[in-house]
Amino acid sequence: MMINQEFAEGSTWVHKLDPRLKILMVVMLAIIVAVGESMPMLIQAVLLASFFIVAAKLSWKKVLKRLLVINFFIFGIWIFIPFTYPGTALFYLGPLTASYEGVIYALRITLRSNAIMLAMIALLSTSEMTSLLQAMKQLYIPEKLIYLFFFVYRYIHVIADEFSTLHNSVLNRGFKPRTNLHSYRTYAYLVGMLLIKSYDRSNRVYQAMLARGFKGKLYIRDNFSISVSDLLVFSATVVLISWFIMIEVGLIII
Amino acid sequence: MHISEGVLAAPVLAAGAAVAAGGVAVGLKDLDDQDIPKTSIITSALFIASLIHVPLGPTSVHLVLNGLAGVFLGWKVFPAFLIAFFLQAVLFQHGGLTTLGVNVSIVAVPALICYYLFRSVVERKRGGLKVLSVSSFVCGALGVLLTVIMLMFALVFTQDSFMEMANLILLSHLPVMLIEGVLTAICVVFIVKTKPEAMQEIELSSLNL
Incomplete structure (x- = not known):
């Protein structure tokens, strides 16, 4: 069975980061990346997510294996979109014309998808599912x-x-x-x-x-504490995400 | 069946999230204490069943089973699929976070339609085995068809250029629809014969088996 939590084993600061903060960080990052259009912002988001992967000391081989699965779907997009998206011609393949805009569009999808997946692997898969559940309870789910x-x-x-x-x-x-x-x-x-x-x-x-006396309530252990270093990581991420937003809305031009 | 991260436009993502949130809210309201273990263990079973690869010619397909899920869970399919998709996203990176709403909607809305359709036929018409198997077949096939159609809408609303890809997805799912229909029909008849009380969302008393 493929249900395991191999990435949750580890003791780096990424693993130890408070799960509540991790969830907030992933959600913020995922939203800005999913709605963002700016290419420099998307590239930096991929870099930020990769940084978390490196910091969590996850095996690249296993991470790439996971990415391969999602990129299989992305591959389908590369087969169609460059040829069906209208725009200036970039190259010809038999009777088909690939447009420059189409290639950019497909590239954007690839970056977005990989950035969010890397962030999810680095920040969510490095916590035990039970801690994520406890954290979600405290986040008013x-x-x-x-x-x-x-x-x-x-x-x-x-x-x-x-x-x-x-x-x-x-x-x-x-x-x-x-x-x-x-x-x-x-x-x-x-x-x-x-x-x-x-x-x-x-x-x-x-x-x-x-x-055993069930009355519609389960008691889930919740003993999280946010350390100073957790706060530092969280604030740094918030600053970076604000930076991404500024690039996206055009306040900063790279 | 799901859409990966980064493909859909923001309005489509937001619409999907809104529909899913509404559905989950109704589903949770519908959920008594007693339903917690029932709904969740049935959800686990459907989750495992949807990982089965069924042979189709030289390849294999995996089942969606949303028609069956609808018949079993009613409105509770919304929380059920939300949980299943979140787990898939975190455990093996299928689907995604921002696409969670859209993915839940395109599978659960058809499931709900199947549920009402199935109920109206089975509970109102005094039928026998034939009515039961035909309506289960329709549920299985329609569940997949509606899901693919909603997926196509999600893609084409994002970008017109997805049209060709969407058509191919529809075409490639036609045999899956048939398989799901056949499988759902056999499965529902089997359960109604062996353990009718497991179908708690459907009143089976008017059936004449």
Whole structure:
């Protein structure tokens, strides 16, 4: 199963940064990058995000592997957009004309996408999911949503195990997935069985919760403290993001 | 099915976020204490099921299952998909943060439409197995179709030049629609026969099996 938190292991200052501040930093950065148009700003945002990756001492090989997945979609954009975007001709490929504006547009999408993904890897994936949930609770995300989140995250691993048991049992009976009705029917039964088992499990879980005195509230540990260095990093990021905004609205021309 | 970061224009992102926020608010209001473990464990199951790769000719596709999710969860599909997409974004960088609203909307709105459609047919018409399987098939196929159409709108509203790409996405999802329809039909009939109480959002008593 691909559900693991390999990036959360580490003890650099990026890992130790208060998760509440991390969430705020990622959200601010993601919004300015997602709506920004200025090329110099986008390049600097990629650099800032890469700086966090370097500071967190994450393995570049693993990070690049993750980026490869999203750039697969971006690659599709590079195939189409340069040729369908109107503008001055840059080069010709058979009957197709690539426009200069189209290439710039595709490049902008690539930079944005990678900047936000790098920032997310460096700042969100370096925290345990449970700390992120605690932090979100303190950032006024509705409680019910946090509880749901907590349970989904907890049970994904359990259900993944359950699925692999079911899947192994069909494989052991000689099931070979092919493009035919029999295969689709088998998958439909697998999904159906998974849903039924999950439903039964949820009843047992709820009864166990009631037996332990559940009254609609989960108590989630929250013992964060913001250190001086956390504040310094946060303020520096806010200054940089303001700088990005100034470049974006044209107050500063590079 | 999701759109990556950095592709969509700000108004599209904002519209998606607004729709998703509204849906999540209604979904959470609909959620009792008892529903917390139920909704979330079903969400985990749908999350895992959507990672299954189903063979299609020389390649394989993975399932969207939003029609099925709608039938199972009703309005609660909004928080369910929000959580699923956030987890995917943080755990394996699929989708993204600023596109969260759009991605939730393009999957959950069709799921909700399927839910109401399914309910109106199954609860009002006194039908048998045929009605159940046909309406589940429609749910599965329609869920994917509407999602692709909303995805196309999101792309084309951002930039007209996405038209060709959007058309290709629609074309390549036609077989996926069929597979989802077939799978949803078989799956729903199986569950109704084996464990009807698992479909808590639908009143099945008028069915004549």
